[in-house]
Amino acid sequence: MVGTAAEGATIKEGSYVLLGLDLMQVVDGQPVPVPVKSASCKEGIFAKHARIIRGLIPIRDAVRSVLRAQEANEPWGQAQLRLRAAYQGFVRQFGPINQARITTRTDDETGEVSETVRRPNLAPFLDDPDCWLVASIEDYDEDTDTARQGPIFTQRVIHPPVEPVISSAADALAVTLHEVGHVDLDRIAELLGRPRAEVLAELGDAVFLNPALTTEAMEVWETADAYLSGPVRTKLAAAEAVAVTDPRYGRNVPALRAVQPEDLKPSDITARLGAPWMPADVVEAFVAEQMGVTVQIRHTVEIASWSFNIHAFAGLAAATSEWGTERRHAGHLLDDALNAVIPQIFDTWIEDGKERRELNPAETEAAKEKLAKIKTAFERWVWQDADRADRLSRIYNDRFNNLVPRTFDGGHLQLPGASGVIQMRGHQKRVIWRVISTGSTYIAHAVGAGKTFSMAAAIMEQRRLGLVTKAMMVVPGHCLAQASREFLLLYPNAQILVADETNFAKEKRQRFLARAATGTWDCIIITHSAFKFIPAPAQFEKGLIDAQIQSYVDLLERVDSDDRITRKRLERLKERMEAKLEALATRKDDMLTIGEIGVDQLVVDEAQEFRKLSFATNMASLKGISPDGSQRAWDLYAKSRFIAQTQPARNLILASGTPITNTMGEMFSLQRFMQPDALAERGLHEFDAWASTFGDTVTELELQPSGNYQPVTRFANFVNVADLIAMFRSVADVVSKTDLRGYAKLPEVRTGKRQILTSPASADFKAYQRVLAKRIDAIKERKGKPNKGDDILLSVITDGRHAAIDLRFVLPGCDNEPGTKLNNLVRNVHRVWEETRENTYRNPLTGETYPIPGAAQMVFSDLGTENAAATRGFSAYEWIRSELIRLGVPASEIAFMQHYKKSAAKQGLFNDVNNGRVRILLGSTQTMGTGVNAQQSLAALHHLDVPWLPSDIEQREGRIERQGNQHEAIDIYAYATLGSVDATNWQLLERKARFIEAALGGDRSIRRLEDVADTASQFAMAKALASGDQRLMQKAGLEAELARLERLRAAHFDDQHAIRRQINAARSTIARAVTRIGQIEQDIAARVSTRGEAFRFTAGEKMFEDRKTAGGSLLSRIRLTERARQVGQWTLGTLGGFEVKMEGRSRFGGESYDLEVWIERTGMEQPVRLDGDLTPLGLISRLEYALDRFEVELTEERRSLTEAEARLPGYERRVGETFGLQDELEAKAAELKALEADLTANDNRDADPAAEQAA
Known part of the structure; x- marks a missing residue:
């Protein structure tokens, strides 16, 4: 049978076979003769290559026989004898299978020596799908050109599953998770031989019934670690709703309540204008209270757009003075704040018949200052009102502080089919189980953590459980051979198809893809560069491109017509997408698509290479992350989104030791790849909305090489960091280098x-630094754009970096120092x-x-x-x-x-x-x-x-x-x-790395994080290179300390706010309790006992001594009034010295009717609940119960009074306390200001030789 081993085939597509004495290859399911060159035949393979293939075929078949026998637990000794005989015969004739021949070549012009390694025995067999399996059976030593036989020659490499010892329900649960990947109560009961109810009782809180997934036809049970994690606030609401009517969920509620995240306080939450979670009416209230303008604000979440009538601000003095400028009034600036736009003020004039324009730095800075004032005023105002603060913190906590991380434990995994030679570590089994349980995962494991084995095992386990049909692993080109060998080392019986360097040559591409499509492969392993040749379906990709183009169109409609920089950038991005669309329209559909091949999961190693995904933004000249993106990232995005249509939660696995390469801003692209639905649920699917929630951007005017200023935006800090990372870690498995030391032995x-x-700076080096400074000054003074060949800042920076290594890079003829x-x-x-x-x-x-x-x-x-x-x-x-x-x-x-x-x-x-x-x-x-x-x-x-x-x-x-x-x-x-600046740059890199590791570490206490990526402009960097001023590091340290003190001050102010609220609450409680105690004492004095035979109810002239008769008369009057929908107030009678009253009210023009009954007491009306099934005795019982509770009420009020009076003095002593570190904060701020002034003065002296001489 021809096919794959998974299909029960003995001969696979593409395999070389011997039919008699003829060498054949299986092509399209049929054996086809392999042409061999000879004197009479000029086409085909070399005769020696044919002999090598003939020698490798029996080795391959023997390897497969050994593996099949061991997997079936049948005798395998004879198969190993055949393997040893075939192998030894091959080695005697040709040498080791992996034999290497190294040749060197020296370039005559450059003298560069290049080395080429050939594998003459393996190369002819590369077209056979089992080539890499054959290569993996020996350990080859290039030094001695000898090979040792691997474990498969003499040992058992595939062991049968170990029969589990099941002595408890917990044991049976572990076995079931291994067998089917989820909780199956019927299977657990079968394993234990006990009734289902008894098993469930023993499991207790180890499993929970999930109401969101359970239907009448099927119960869905989950392990405690799965159910009591993730969006637990949402799960609690669902459990509480169903537990009222379904007792099966009764235990879910307390279990979920126990794991609810602690609510964040207002001081923990950064609330900004433009954040998608901010209600529009709150912004309206801010504008009305602070700016004095009534305006209706609309928030369109789908496109992250805020809109309102800007002209409502026209004519207001404050709009162009307090909150705005003459050239950009408060309405425009509020719009800028909401939509993440950077204000730019241009001067325009006519020159040579054409309109000229130039950024006005002074006016732009003035507008930026007012914009900052609006933002700061909002952030200060938004938490001042207690009710508003409670409402907003509730919204934020429910939306962003909703996730509890799940603890994964793969200890139960047996990994059937895996070689016993490889011992998987705890962190590897953990991530394998995570992929099985949740699907799409970012394997963020530090370099050296064994990601290839983890990915291979995750793929094979998903295949075993039927979760994935055909995975594709995408690896860097230089890792292809290693990844293939390691995959087969772990799973010798795996059916993998490997695309080596030759498979994607133009003439072989179609054949390889056809083989990929027609075989039932466990995994197809392909390089990053080859992956681009496999297209996504054209119609699907067209839809993605159309959506991206529309996002640019929407932004262009919102961008100020004066903001030509942003408009040009958006138009360029739109044109680029339109070019993609055009290329797609003209693309030949002669290649099999990712869908036609049948790939239903992509597993991408070194995923940081795909991080640059394009996005739309209002932010001009964003530094650190580029909205432009790369074709490589777009290509992966399109294919992963296509697969997500059929595998929505299992379409993509990314792996990298460095998921964040430079700035936390890269996180947005990672989340678009891994959790687009989670972003959309929170209104974060557009970059500007995401940045408004998690980013603290600053915009500075940087002098360009053209002599003009341009606003450059960068992330200065990230806020609400813990909530951002909680989102990411819900799909990411993170193992840092520090973590890895707990799992593996590292030096x-x-x-x-x-x-x-x-090394000391020489006199010549210092002299060259002065040369660099003069070049910088010349570039600053130059007007207009640089011409071809002109000096540019990048050249200055590059020369400075080279000079720090050796002056011979920049000064030809310089002597060795x-x-x-x-x-x-x-x-x-x-x-x-x-x-x-x-x-x-x-x-x-x-x-x-x-x-x-x-x-x-x-x-x-x-x-x-x-x-x-x-x-x-x-x-x-x-x-x-x-x-x-x-x-x-x-x-x-x-x-x-x-x-x-x-x-x-x-x-x-x-x-x-x-x-x-x-x-x-x-x-x-x-x-x-x-x-x-x-x-x-x-x-x-x-x-x-x-x-x-x-x-x-x-x-x-x-x-x-x-x-x-x-x-x-x-x-x-x-x-x-x-x-x-070498030492400074090393320290800066350390800080970057430390911040990234701290963020990814998942520390919930980290609310704010400085982003130190690309903080310096090109001029600042060039200046540092030219000066070597180490005070820049001192400045960074002061800024970090100042940020810490400001956080402490914010916590102090939050504490004072809470104290004032507690004082008001305590005083209110005391006043109310004193009043109620007096009233209740009056009621107790006025009450007449109705207990036992003393019962009397008076209704007008009638007196009732029988409870049932009194209740019947009373209830009859109530029901009669209710049926007639009578409006008015009546006294029904007297009980225990208190009047019982009734009032009927008509609502909404007679569409609704309410009837209330109460006992008239001192200072209050005590309502009596009227149920539809209320009986006469039940009504009297409720009235008497209310009268009997006077003493209980009095006790509760006295206790409330005592507690409030005890609390109040403590609060009053603390109110008005000053911030204890205020002096230190002011001193640090002054120190930083002085240092900045000193640095600025130095810059001025550097630019003015006369000033330097005078100094």
């Missing part, structure tokens, strides 16, 4: 942190090389010691690569290599990562680093930051330059801080030139 970093080694940080690095690398040359390391697969001693090191630098020799006349890489050779390091022990292009070549290099052949490896973040497993003997890692992003540091250092490194302690070095 300790010596000294506990990265060591920064500094021994004291540079480049030479400092060389000396340190050589020292480590010398000190560790006798170290020995073992092969983790064999346990034997590698024959070559010596520890390895990595050197990272994105600057000064070999290519720099051609552009700058000097290469740091080449200098490091030549100097190390001069100091005695053999040239063969030094390698450049850039020389190894293909996957096979890279793997060969990693083996060389692990076994000691290569001891010093140089590379960039891009070439060496991901997919590099060469950690076994790494003793030190060196950063020559300072990378831009925190994620770059995480990726770089993840190469050495990794499982499998055989050192107990390692060294990480960074190099800095004193007088440059």
Whole structure:
């Protein structure tokens, strides 16, 4: 049978087979002869390749036989004998299966040495779907060109499921979760052999019936960790509603109440104009009370738009003075605040018959100041009224403080089919169970946490349980071979289809996709670059593009006509989407789509590469995250949304050790990928609404290289952070590097942190800094846009960064300076090389010691690569290599990562680093930051330059801080030139990384977080490079301390507000209690006993001594009045000395009628409830019960009075307390202001040589 093993087939599509003596390949289900080149046939494969394929076919078939026998728990010894015989015969004739042939080539012009690795025995077999399975059975050593037989030759690699020992309902529950992935009470009862009700009683609060999913036909039970997590406020409301009529849900209510999140106080919540949760009537009240304007405000949540009659502000003096300016009045600025627009004031004039325009910095700053005043006034006003504060905090808590994180535990997972050779760790089983339980997940596990195994197991478990049919794993190109091997190492019997570098060549593309579509694969593994060749269905993608274009059209309608910068940007984005639409219309539909292939889940590794998803925004020149997006991100988005139509909660799994690369602003795109419905439910699906809720943006006017100013917006802080992260962590499984140390053995970093080694600034370096300063001044003074070849700030910054490494990058002909940080690095690398040359390391697969001693090191630098020799006349890489050779390091022990292009070549290099052949490896973040497993003997890692992003540091250092490194302690070095901004930039990167880790850590106490990404303008960065002023770090420290003190002050003011409310409440309670006590005492004195035979009820002239007769007469009068819908008030009679009265009222023009009965008491009317089934005796009983409770009421009021009187003095003593840290806060603010003034004065002196000379 032809097909896949999953279909019961023995021969798979694409397999090579032998029919007699003929070599065939299965194509479209039929064996087709494989042409072989000969003297008479010029087409086909080489004869040697045919012999290799013939040799590998019996090995493949024997491997499959061993795996099938072990899986079926049948004897497998004979199959292993056949495998050993076939393998040994192949090795004798051709050598190891994974045999590598390495060739080097030196470029005659550049001298660059490149290395190519060929696998002559594996390459001919790459077209067979079991190629990677065959490759995985041996452990190949490139040094000796020998291979060892893997475990499958002699051991059992697939074990049958262990028969569970079930002694309790909890045991049976664990088995059931393993078997079907959810709670099945009937199966639990079957396993225990006990009645369902008895099992349920024993499980108790371990399981709950979910009313939102249960129907008359089917009960849906969930584990406690699943039911008592997630949106628990919503779940509680649902449980309370059904528990009234259905006793099955009675225990749900107290269980859910116990896990409700503690309500956030007003001081915990940042409320802003434009936030989607803010009711429009609250904004209207603010405008009326503070600005004196009555206006109706509309909020269209679907497009995150706020609108009102701006002209209502026209003619008001305050609109152009207190709340606005002459050129942008308060109405426009309120609109700006609500819609996240940055005001820009332009001067226009006619020149040469054309309209010219230029931003007016002074007027724009004035408008910005008024805008800030409006925003600040709202934030101060919004919490002042107690009732409003209660209402808003309730809205916010219900919408955003609604999530309780679920605790996942995969301890019950047995992972059928997985090899016993691999032991999954706790964090891996946890995320596997999470994917099974909830579907779409962001696996945010630190570098080295074993994400590939986690993803493979998650896919196979979902396949086993029928949750996924065909998954597609998308990995970086250099990780393809590793991912494929690891998948099969964990699941030897898995049916995977791997797209290597050759499968997406133009002539093979269709054939590969056809094979992918027609086979029942467990997983298709494909590279990031190949993924783009598989389209989403054109009609579906057209709908997505149309929706995006419409969002730009909606924004263009709202943008001020004067705001040409924003308009141009939106028009450019719209044009880009229209170009996509045009390309889609002309696309040839000759390729199978992602839907036609049958993929129903995408699993994307190194997902940070897809983070740049385009979005619409009113914010001009947003810094840190680009609204433009990338085609790669859009492509993934379109395909994942298509799959979501049939797999809405299981369409996408993303994995990355660095989900946030630089700024928390990237979180919006992650949430659009992972939880679009959650964003829409909260009104956060548009970026501006999201930013208004979680972002604190600032806009500064930056001088551009053209000489003009342009507003640049960036995130200064993130607010309501805990609630944002709670949303993200509801779909993300986070394991930080710190967490990982609890699961796996990682080497300790010596000294506990990265060591920064500094080098002094030479006189020549300081002189070059002055040159940079003059270039900056010249750029500032230049008018108009730069022409081609003109100096620009980016060039100044780049030159400054290179100069901090070595002046030879920027000054051709400059002599070598021994004291540079480049030479400092060389000396340190050589020292480590010398000190560790006798170290020995073992092969983790064999346990034997590698024959070559010596520890390895990595050197990272994105600057000064070999290519720099051609552009700058000097290469740091080449200098490091030549100097190390001069100091005695053999040239063969030094390698450049850039020389190894293909996957096979890279793997060969990693083996060389692990076994000691290569001891010093140089590379960039891009070439060496991901997919590099060469950690076994790494003793030190060196950063020559300072990378831009925190994620770059995480990726770089993840190469050495990794499982499998055989050192107990390692060294990480960074190099800095004193007088440059190297040290400052390292500290800034550390702060960025620390803030990102703190946020992702899920700490609910973090409400506000400074975003330090891209805080400096290009001019500020260039100035820092030209000055090396370390006070910038002092400034950042002061700002952080000031923010802390301001948070404490906010908490103090919130406390004072709460105290005043308590005083008012206590005084009100005392006054009311004193009054009521007197009234109740009067009622007790006036009451006549009706107990027993003393009962008397008087109605007019009649007196009733029988309760039932009295009740009948009274009830008859009430019902008669009710039926006649009589209007008026009547005295029904007297009981116990108190009148019983009745009043009938007509409402809404006679459409409704109310009848009330009460006992007339001192100072109050005590109502009597009238039920439809009330009996005469029941009515009298209620009246007498009310009379008997006077003493109870008196006791309650006296207790209330005592408690209030005890509370009041304490509150009164605290009211009016001053903020104890006010002096410190003011001192820090003054210090920061002085430092900023000092820095500004320095800038002015730098720009004015005369002033500098005078100083």
